Amino acid sequence: MSKWLIMFAGGWIISFTGMKNIRFLFERRKWMAPNYNGDAIPLGYGLVFWIALVWFVFCEPASVWLIGPSIIVSFAGWLDDRIGQSRMKGLRGHFGILWREGRITTGMLKVWIIGSCAAGVAFLESDTVSSFITDVLLLALSANFINLLDVRPGRALKGFWLLLLLCVTVGSVHDTEMPFFLYLFMCTIVAAPSDFSARAMLGDTGANLLGFLGGALCMYSLSPMVKWLIVAWLIILHVYTERVSLTTVIEQNALLRWIDQWGRP
Numbered sequence: 001m002s003k004w005l006i007m008f009a010g011g012w013i014i015s016f017t018g019m020k021n022i023r024f025l026f027e028r029r030k031w032m033a034p035n036y037n038g039d040a041i042p043l044g045y046g047l048v049f050w051i052a053l054v055w056f057v058f059c060e061p062a063s064v065w066l067i068g069p070s071i072i073v074s075f076a077g078w079l080d081d082r083i084g085q086s087r088m089k090g091l092r093g094h095f096g097i098l099w100r101e102g103r104i105t106t107g108m109l110k111v112w113i114i115g116s117c118a119a120g121v122a123f124l125e126s127d128t129v130s131s132f133i134t135d136v137l138l139l140a141l142s143a144n145f146i147n148l149l150d151v152r153p154g155r156a157l158k159g160f161w162l163l164l165l166l167c168v169t170v171g172s173v174h175d176t177e178m179p180f181f182l183y184l185f186m187c188t189i190v191a192a193p194s195d196f197s198a199r200a201m202l203g204d205t206g207a208n209l210l211g212f213l214g215g216a217l218c219m220y221s222l223s224p225m226v227k228w229l230i231v232a233w234l235i236i237l238h239v240y241t242e243r244v245s246l247t248t249v250i251e252q253n254a255l256l257r258w259i260d261q262w263g264r265p
Contacts, residue, residue: 004179007059011052011183015190018048022200031082035198036152042199044081045191046074046206052187056180063180065124066216069117073143073212076113077204080106084204114143114208118215125219134227135219141234142215143208148241150207154196154263157188163214166230171221181217184210196263 026032026042033043053067084106115136122135142163150156164185167173173181188210194200202210218230250256 008183008186010055011187012190014052014055015048015187018051019191019194022048035201041201043201044078044203044205045200046202046209049187049206049209050074056183066121069121070209070212073114073117074205074209076110077208080110081203081205114140121216131224134224134231137231138219138227139212139215141231141238143211145234146211147204147207148246150202151247152260153198155260156202156207157192157195160188160210160214163218167217167221170226173221177217177220184213197265
């Protein structure tokens, strides 16, 4: 019991302290960007989760096989936040640049890194070719799904919580994964006030990280059939959002709009 108390207390302190000081650090480093209202706020506060995850690995060394690749995915997002081209939107935009100019964007590099890390994590979990393909797609598409949502305050965190909700409602979180499940939920709850009030943005750094970890928890918790259904839905969503703004869809639906607005000041 004392081990869990120390681990969770450390994670809470790291998350709380990190979020309290994020603006000072990011302003000093000029890691700011305009949000949807045009206000300059820290971009990439998902960096705080890196420290919290390293602390979790320190307490639970076996988790390095998931957390290690997750931080690599997040680092790819960090590069896209810092030196990526904001005008490049969607997978089609990045593949278009590769096709027309033969140039690899940071977004394309991120796609390759996410795919590679997804394959590595899925390989350790899957026992058939079919389950391997399903798990790779689930991890990679989940990572990008949360990134698609990170254009309005709180939206990406709610998307991550949706993945967690799927784990406990249509799946079963095993005892071995439950501490990590609760730990991630706690860290995101601590970060939520700054995110919901538009004082900081997850950025690709945090959105890709949470999406990848949420996908991993789904991979561990859900049946093959449910995973396939989620993968199919994510594929349809990605194809759809290449042509239609997800924000427009949300604003035109009363229920989605209410969920989207929930928690904002």
